[in-house]
Amino acid sequence: MMMAMKRQMNRRGALRTLVFASVCGGACGVGPGRWFVSGVQAGETAVFRMSFDDFSQLKNSYGSVRLNVPGIPSSSSQIVVTRMPGNQFYAVSAKCTHKGVAVNAFKKGVGLRCPAHGSQFEANGKVVKSPARSSLKSYKATYNGSDAVSVEFPNLGYSVATEFVEAGAGGRVKLEFKTLSGMDYSVQVRGTVNGGESAKAQFSLSPGGTLNKTSIGGNGNTVSLYIAPTQEAGFITIMRE
Incomplete structure (x- = not known):
């Protein structure tokens, strides 16, 4: 009996934590009303994977995109990723080293330019x-040879593997995961990954369904839940209860 209780307790807890944020509209090559969702796991380096299907600017040389990276501390969350000839990719902080204004995405013949005071930088961040007077902070960017580039953020305490999740009716986020029979599942949302208040999120079982469920029983199959975040960014945790 004691062993059975111990096994049951060990199965409880967080199944997976996700970071979410609203995608920055046409500037990122995607339409409004979609959400960016990525998994958060233990580790020391955050790896942000950018598919060229989602960031079409990076399909060609001199393509560049400026964006906020969900889950990365706000002091370094805005970056510029640029593709140069020879499949060279560069990722740098968008924060100008003069007064901290965000530089524009790369333009051929101009580089990365600060719109406030005119400072200019090369794609690799060199002033x-x-x-x-100093270069932009740079991050390691790794091209997979075909359709994506990954940017590494060291010393963050967790790693991020990214994927897009289509929004349902009303801009909802779809959560899909495999359940265990005999276990109940709920969804919690909070503003930070390691702290802050968590609140149970109400969800539906269809894109346009009523958001009136707070838990669901597992049956060994994959389930799809739909939630409607009330904030632009935060962390979702799927809980086994």
Whole structure:
């Protein structure tokens, strides 16, 4: 009896934590009303994978995109990723080293330019025109040879593997996962990955269904839940109860 209780207790807890944020509309090559969702796991480096299907600017040389990376601390969350000839990819902080204004995405013949004071940088972040005097912070960018580039953020305490999840009716996020028979599941949302208040999220079992469920029993099959986040960014945890 004691062994059975111990096994049951060990099965409880967080099944998976997800970071979510609203996608930045046409600037990221996707339409409004979609959500970006990525898994968060233990580790020391956050790896942000960018598929060219979702970031079409990176399909060709001199393509560039500026974006906020969900789950990355706000002080370094906005980056610029640029593709140069020879399949060279560069990822740098968008924060200008002069006054902290976000630089624009790369343009051929211009580079990365600060719209406030005119500082200019190469795609790799090297400063080429004052008033800025130091280079932009750079991150390792790895091309997979075909259709995606991954950007690494060291010393964050967790890793991120990304994927897009289509929004359902009303801009909902679809959560899909395999359940265990005899276990109940709920969804909690909070503003930060390691702290802050968590609240149970109401969900539906269809894209347009009423958001009136707070738990669901597992049956060994894969289930799909739909939630409607009330904030632009945060963390979703699927709980086994």
